[in-house]
Amino acid sequence: MTAPTTIPPRSGTAFRLAEGQVLTVIDPQGEQVSDLVAFNAHDLGEAISSGRSLDYASKLYLTAGDPIYSNRSNVMLRIVEDTVGRHDFLLTPCSKETFKIIYNDENPHHGCFGNLEIALAPFGIGPDSIPVAFNCFMNVVIAPATGAFTVEAPLSRAGDFVKFRAEMDLIIGLTACSALQSNNYAFKPIDYRVDRAG
């Protein structure tokens, strides 16, 4: 088992994940969110799709055993272990515009979107291609009658994790989230580890 790598607060990274490898996303301090996106390493037009994944699962909250499908309906990742069970797959990575529109911030941080844009550029992936992310540990609570939702503190505690098996060769983008609501108003790091399948 390899040692974890730390993503510093309000930053992001990107890396290759080969078919069969297992990515563990760890919340080292608790109540932090990590936005995950994935692209087919051999054909960058294929990316994770919230719409297909949720549709085929017939549920909003994906957890252990659930596949994450691409826009071409292929399984890209499979969640193999999950100590939290509450993640979001509805919302886009926070961005300059998020901070302007939701937080009325006049000098906004570039957010997870900006961090993903920078991290994915060396792989030839442009910002228009960044899809709705699988937002690990993000806790979106929905009022069923109106559909109104709030972003609440994550249910994750220090050391909680979610583990994904790559079902094809992937480029992964991963962040330590920059949005106040998502993290219960404290910016923290995210750890991750890549292992061969057990």
Place this chain on the structure above:
Amino acid sequence: MTAPTTIPPRSGTAFRLAEGQVLTVIDPQGEQVSDLVAFNAHDLGEAISSGRSLDYASKLYLTAGDPIYSNRSNVMLRIVEDTVGRHDFLLTPCSKETFKIIYNDENPHHGCFGNLEIALAPFGIGPDSIPVAFNCFMNVVIAPATGAFTVEAPLSRAGDFVKFRAEMDLIIGLTACSALQSNNYAFKPIDYRVDRAG
């Protein structure tokens, strides 16, 4: 006011909608769904984004007054009138894979996705670019604790409509939906009309 155009059952179309024009999507018989996608006519990398639109609205069910944002956080469309108030912006257009995975159909119809692919091709828009659609009249009912959802019969009755104002020059893709659950197990047409802003 122009006469409506009919989209026959299980088919789709695409057309230009200029900034300031108003698109009315009409359910002529009731309980039918119409998947709508939109692209910036001058830069096809910009398309509607469920993730951004829902995030900025802080609700799942968009209706009159709500903007539909692009992946670049620009307003592409604004809902200006809505006689139903229940539409879906979570799920991808139904496709061959939808019918295989959800309905166990061995010889599946190509679905709204296939119809959009064919209709959008002459505009230079490929299938990988088709985003989560704004699914007019689609009635997705969510159990809040588990996030499990079901696709129920639309709340639309004959003549109900939703009206969108284009906030930029757009290419629109629009369908009469092909999925059984979405339409209460009856395939019906969709009507639409394009008018100058009133």
